[in-house]
Amino acid sequence: MTSIDTTTPALTVTGDHGLQAVLLDMDGTLVDTEDFWWQAEASLLAELGHQLDESHRRHVVGGPMTRVVDYLIAETGVELTPAELSGRINARFVELLDGGAPLMPGAAELLGLLREHAIPTALVSASHRRIIDLVLRNLGDHPFAFSVAGDEVARTKPHPDPYLAAVARFGAEPGRCVVIEDAPLGVLAGEAAGCPVIAVPSVAPIEPGPGRTLLSSLAELDLDLLRSVVAARV
Template identity: 65%
Template structure:
């Protein structure tokens, strides 16, 4: 979701960096590539280690989520090609699930822009025991869709999500937002979702 369908990675970094600066523990831009893609547990552990902020991981995570929600209160920009792809999938009757490492409150806020009707269901990072980079969220989504993971295409923008999709046995279409991602077995890289169609995704599954 973040950085894949909606352009929220800048908002996440702003929430993280400005919050720590306000608390008297500024962090440098070199941390951005490390924390991109979540999950929140990994992000807060790293930010606490490099900043020295005297907060519990749970409290820092709550504060980051609160600031992020404030920042996206007026809506978020949609990534190029995302809405066209969702519409094409719906037109072809392809069931689609939204799987994110973000918490439920974040997903519900973003769905105001994306439209909940575009997805059969959503899976949030705080609703699974192990979120990305573990395969659990994608395996759960495939099971709920009644689909073989090997016949599913996961669209991701960050290495943690790519690893989750690969571990689940899905084909991965990577559209990097901040961190570079290399092509590999069952992993295709595009610079944008523009021009990506249902036919394109089906061809990935057939070819691989």
């Protein structure tokens, strides 16, 4: 698995009825880790004397970690620096994730589809590199040409930088790369990059919007749909 490296020549992608690449989010989209993140955050804060309830959960879904820790510190008043709280949450998450995380419904079939049709695919996540590598190691065989981690770009989601980096790495056009996301901030990042977005909400609701396709599960996603959302843009 390789991360984004601007010194490496871009991969060459070929047209597939307009579709050039698929850019897939990780937490809550590919793997069911949102509960793990919530457990890590809630259990850690509880140990520090601060109880979180479900009303807080929608504010921390989808990262990035900088936004999450700023929110948690502001809400709880916990006496830790953002770097300290971030480090503790990540460490607790790694402990919870060590045994692997289940795939989201339809994810295995989607990965098989992308592999079968040799569609260039990248994993684009707000999670840090060590988290991504742990998930992919537990995942085993996968179709990802590379991955982009939240700690490898100057600005992560909801900024477009991670998706623009992946598009550039493929040498592709944003409008011909489909972003698949589960969280509102990730959807905003994909749209800001100029990509058509397929949203499969996990924890936080996602409102309909122009150029945005909403599904209830990855199981509803097939090659015709991937092609059609690009065809609508080109």
